[in-house]
Amino acid sequence: MRTHRWFTPWVLLIPALVWLLGFSVWPSLNTLRLSFTDAKPLGGTTGWVGLRNYSDLLHDSQVWNALLNSVVYMVVCLPLLTVLPLLIAILVERKLKGIAFFRTAFYVPVIASAVVVGLMWTWLLDDRGLINNVAGALRVLQQPLPFLTDRWLVVFSAISLTVWKGLGYYMIVYLAALGNVRKDLHEAAAMDGAGAVRRFFTVTVPAVRATMFLVAILVSVAALRVFSEIFILTGGKGGPGGEDSSLVMLIQQYGGGFFGDLGYASALSVLLFVVTLVPMIVLARLNNRSER
Numbered sequence: 001m002r003t004h005r006w007f008t009p010w011v012l013l014i015p016a017l018v019w020l021l022g023f024s025v026w027p028s029l030n031t032l033r034l035s036f037t038d039a040k041p042l043g044g045t046t047g048w049v050g051l052r053n054y055s056d057l058l059h060d061s062q063v064w065n066a067l068l069n070s071v072v073y074m075v076v077c078l079p080l081l082t083v084l085p086l087l088i089a090i091l092v093e094r095k096l097k098g099i100a101f102f103r104t105a106f107y108v109p110v111i112a113s114a115v116v117v118g119l120m121w122t123w124l125l126d127d128r129g130l131i132n133n134v135a136g137a138l139r140v141l142q143q144p145l146p147f148l149t150d151r152w153l154v155v156f157s158a159i160s161l162t163v164w165k166g167l168g169y170y171m172i173v174y175l176a177a178l179g180n181v182r183k184d185l186h187e188a189a190a191m192d193g194a195g196a197v198r199r200f201f202t203v204t205v206p207a208v209r210a211t212m213f214l215v216a217i218l219v220s221v222a223a224l225r226v227f228s229e230i231f232i233l234t235g236g237k238g239g240p241g242g243e244d245s246s247l248v249m250l251i252q253q254y255g256g257g258f259f260g261d262l263g264y265a266s267a268l269s270v271l272l273f274v275v276t277l278v279p280m281i282v283l284a285r286l287n288n289r290s291e292r
Contacts, residue, residue: 034266041260053267063268066247067275069155069230073246074223074279076156080163081219082212085170090204092171093178107168114165118232121161122148125233148233154244158229166222170215177211178204213287220279224272227252247272 035053039046057063092103109117124130125147132144147157181204189199205212227248230238238245238253245253247268255265 031266031269034262035270037263037266039262039266041255041262042258049263053264054271056264057267057271062242062245062250063247063271065243066245066250067271069244070224070226070246070275072155073159073162073226074220076159077162077166077223078216078219078279081166081170082216084163085167085215086174086204086208086212088167089171089174089178090200093175103171106171109165110168112165114228115232117161117165118228121157122233125157149240151240151243154230154234154239158226158233158244161229161233162223162226166219170219173215174208174211177208181207209290210287213283213290217280217283220283221276224276224279247275 036048036050037046038049088106092099092106122129126132127144127146127148129147131147132141135141136144145153147153185203185207186199189203194202225248226246230244230246231249234244238249251265251268251272254261254268
């Protein structure tokens with residue numbers, strides 16, 4: 001019987017550990033260190049400023065505005081991208097002729113380039129875009145809706161883009177979970193007189209509850225880190241006066257370029273990390289409580 005040396009597993013883990021330390025652990029620790037300095041992209045003398053960057057965060061109206069945008073983004077996306085993909089997955093799970101076409105149609109936006117999709121939605125939502133032109137031709141609107149220039153319409157336009165693009169991805173996640181739901185449970189419930197809606201709440205939802213919490217965590221993290229949708233729809237300006245910027249956009253604005261403020265951008269990154277932890281911890285605790 002052959003035996004392995006004690007260090008064999010560690011040798012196999014070395015490539016993954018090097019990657020993890022070099023591209024995850026070290027950058028995270030370095031970001032935390034830079035948040036206490038006034039570091040610049042071009043280097044030079046880096047001065048220790050203590051908590052000054054964090055103090056500036058508390059008094060920066062742009063940060064609070066971006067935080068509000070990110071939280072609203074998460075609050076709206078969370079229920080939509082947790083429930084709608086489940087309903088779609090239930091519909092396309094059925095073995096019907098031509099159902100593969102609909103599965104593909106729902107998944108195509110996932111693999112489409114975010115830039116291309118963003119440009120398509122820009123053309124749709126522009127003052128002279130398809131939606132406003134059709135609504136004007138049908139006399140539904142007297143004047144074009146400012147989807148890309150209004151304070152909150154920009155945010156909700158970006159949310160609609162995120163929901164449309166994410167439906168297919170989370171649908172696949174739910175399809176995998178639904179494949180593990182026992183069919184005899186549905187049959188037993190149907191024999192007891194339970195209709196489709198009641199079977200959904202008493203059989204399907206309990207069976208995929210863990211997956212729903214997983215999807216909720218993924219959606220909340222992605223929503224708080226939103227960047228591409230708002231950046232593309234607003235042309236990189238963050239809406240009128242930058243009021244629609246997200247936290248990630250602020251990090252890019254402060255830390256980008258040759259003369260950016262890496263220290264302040266790093267403090268923003270730490271803030272984003274802390275904010276992202278909140279829904280993750282809340283959802284994880286709710287999941288643990290529901291399993292007891």
